[in-house]
Amino acid sequence: MNKALLALALLASLSTETFAQHAGTDQDEKACIHDVERLCSKWKDQGDFTILACLKENRTRLHPACRDVLIRHGQ
Numbered sequence: 001m002n003k004a005l006l007a008l009a010l011l012a013s014l015s016t017e018t019f020a021q022h023a024g025t026d027q028d029e030k031a032c033i034h035d036v037e038r039l040c041s042k043w044k045d046q047g048d049f050t051i052l053a054c055l056k057e058n059r060t061r062l063h064p065a066c067r068d069v070l071i072r073h074g075q
Helices: 003-011 016-021 026-046 048-057 064-072
Strands: none
Touching: 026 048, 026 064, 048 064
């Protein structure tokens, strides 16, 4: 998964103004990439919103670092 895809998925619900202020970092990607692969890999071709929905649906199964990324980005 490329960095832009995860960053967009995490920030999908932010307004354009807030988007520039809260862009995902390499650390954000590292925190969630394993959870995306483990829990959401079958949805990777369905788009950013689907991946974000998958992460949110599996929130209790996420590693704490990935859960923190979602929280920091208002998800």
